[in-house]
Amino acid sequence: MNIQTYKCPKCDGSHFKRWELPHPLILHWILNPAIAFNEIVLGTRVPKTLLICQDCEESLLDRGYVPCPSCGAMHPGRFASGMRGFRNWRGFSCPSCGKPIPCIWNVFSLLILLLTFPLWSLPYYLYFQKQPLKPLFFSEENKRLTPQPLTKRTWVFMGAAWGGIMWIFVYILPLLTGSGNVPGWVSVFIGLPISALGGFAFGFFMWFFLGRTPSRKKQGEQAVATVK
Ligand SMILES: [Zn+2]
Numbered sequence: 001m002n003i004q005t006y007k008c009p010k011c012d013g014s015h016f017k018r019w020e021l022p023h024p025l026i027l028h029w030i031l032n033p034a035i036a037f038n039e040i041v042l043g044t045r046v047p048k049t050l051l052i053c054q055d056c057e058e059s060l061l062d063r064g065y066v067p068c069p070s071c072g073a074m075h076p077g078r079f080a081s082g083m084r085g086f087r088n089w090r091g092f093s094c095p096s097c098g099k100p101i102p103c104i105w106n107v108f109s110l111l112i113l114l115l116t117f118p119l120w121s122l123p124y125y126l127y128f129q130k131q132p133l134k135p136l137f138f139s140e141e142n143k144r145l146t147p148q149p150l151t152k153r154t155w156v157f158m159g160a161a162w163g164g165i166m167w168i169f170v171y172i173l174p175l176l177t178g179s180g181n182v183p184g185w186v187s188v189f190i191g192l193p194i195s196a197l198g199g200f201a202f203g204f205f206m207w208f209f210l211g212r213t214p215s216r217k218k219q220g221e222q223a224v225a226t227v228k
């Protein structure tokens with residue numbers, strides 16, 4: 001688990017920024033009640049540790065790695081995010097050694113799991129627990145997806161998908177399962193712009209933190225200039 005044992009697969013550097021507790025983004029994942037929706041409904045899990053290479057000059061998303069504490073492999077962080085990160089309720093395994101990669105839980109997810117324990121415990125212990133964990137990605141998928149660049153469409157799609165899912169789960173599903181009364185239908189229409197705004201904010205947030213090429217590049221050039 002020593003940080004010195006990890007090496008960036010792209011530049012061979014070992015200078016990483018560590019994203020783990022108490023990093024604000026990780027703390028946000030643990031404490032924000034809305035995240036419970038991602039974990040319980042969508043099955044999005046976040047690894048306990050993310051390493052951001054400080055030597056590569058790419059967008060944050062392309063410099064982020066999920067390290068495997070069991071075998072030391074470095075997996076591109078892109079595979080732990082986006083659409084690929086869904087339906088991993090129990091977490092995921094390392095594609096290299098098959099051991100589970102430690103993930104964090106949101107506190108509200110844990111509370112929901114605790115309260116609904118009688119519902120899921122029996123099927124879980126009888127069936128799901130014995131199933132092998134899904135790997136973070138499949139190796140042939142890795143080859144195919146690595147050269148695919150991130151475009152503006154990626155972020156627009158991400159925001160639209162987020163807003164749409166939010167609209168369906170927060171406004172439409174409760175109405176369909178409930179009485180279907182008039183105020184309920186009104187809330188579906190009020191929910192549309194709210195969800196659209198939420199989706200836009202999500203897409204923007206993802207782009208802002210993950211998609212931008214860092215302004216660090218300029219600092220790097222200055223540093224090179226002073227070395228010369
Ligand atoms: Zn690197």
Ligand SMILES: [Zn+2]
Binds near residue numbers: 073094097
């Ligand atoms: Zn491993």
